[in-house]
Amino acid sequence: MTASETDFVSATRTAYDTVAVSYADLLKDALAASPWERAMLDTFSELVGAGARVGDLGCGPGRVTGYLAGRGLDAFGIDLSPGMVEVAREAYPGLEFEVGSMAALPLADASLAGALAWYSLIHTPPGQLSVLIMELARVLEPGGRLLTGFQVGAERRHIANGYGHDISLDAYRLDPDFIAGLLTEAGLTVEARLVRAPEPPHEKTPQAYLLARKES
Template identity: 80%
Template sequence: MTTSSDADYVSATRTAYNTVAVSYHELLMDSLAESPWERAMLDTFTELVGAGARVGDLGCGTGRVTGYLAAHGLDAFGIDLSPGMIEVARQSYPGLEFEVGSLAALPLADASLPGALAWYSLIHTPPERLPVLVAELARVLEPGGRLLTGFQLGTERRHITNAYGHDNLSLDAYRLDPDFVAGLLTDAGFTIDARLISKEEPPYQTPQAYLLATKEN
């Protein structure tokens, strides 16, 4: 059940990304070309789940990673909390499937996916509430399914009021400890296969962390 506190941060996240959707896409749509570390993890994920696999980009934003996965042979679709982001995704990648939805209650059947991404989509949820999201990721993955997640490295909360060319935003973002996230995944029935910590590089100003995991049988 969603509490009033849940509703506050979820609503704030949705509102902020509705506001920045167009400029967010314009600024970041080609950013993977500048990040060999991100491409390395995405390409490894793609190879492991296998060509043609149905994979969910969960928290897909405007679909830039969904599009990358589809271009590399996966049957990729996206789900995002923000209708504004989904609208831009549909316009930008008209051949792909995008749907509005919450990571806390994904509109997907149990054990229905061989692969899923949570690509910078856990960072706006208070860390103490992340077990709910991780459990939902585990629910929709089939046994042996692969999960790839990326996030900013750290332990602090940042309150964002200006981003992507917009003022007057109100959005919290959490930098996360890879050991903490790995522990959440392990508790939810995942095995950690690989982790990568990269130095700060454009478009990011902080080190980034990437975890690749497999759901146990």
């Protein structure tokens, strides 16, 4: 942990390093079972356009990065966890993956046509999420799109065991109106919102997806 790094960032990295291999194995076919998620990702892909440079920010093991690449996008991934990045590179050797923080992305201003924050906002305390969303907006070009997904709610959960491992990790369920407000404050216009029922047995709460466009 660096001197300026907060405890929740260090805890998130450690937890995902621990579960990287089993997480990737368990979720590798999850998109095939979720037409709602595919619909949002497909819409995002169509709007940014074939060949567009798109960052999967908080990419985990790269499964969604690979899906976007399969839709014709120039997709790459960044993740806080070196363990996740290692798994992603092994699974998708033709794609780019880099270790990095969403709070300080190693990307130039206005360098992306699209940014994906797919369940990667959920480990940051809600009071600090504006920093991440402003950073996501910074790297988008005018007219670029951001798609984010998260669990719906208004509480913190502490996870002591995940994917077959003992870990210590906080996760936050989020209010779609709250996230939409942060997007607006960052200069983004919310174009679409989907809130769907949970899909058992793995989900217990509704899931939300917001698609937003950076104003030019």
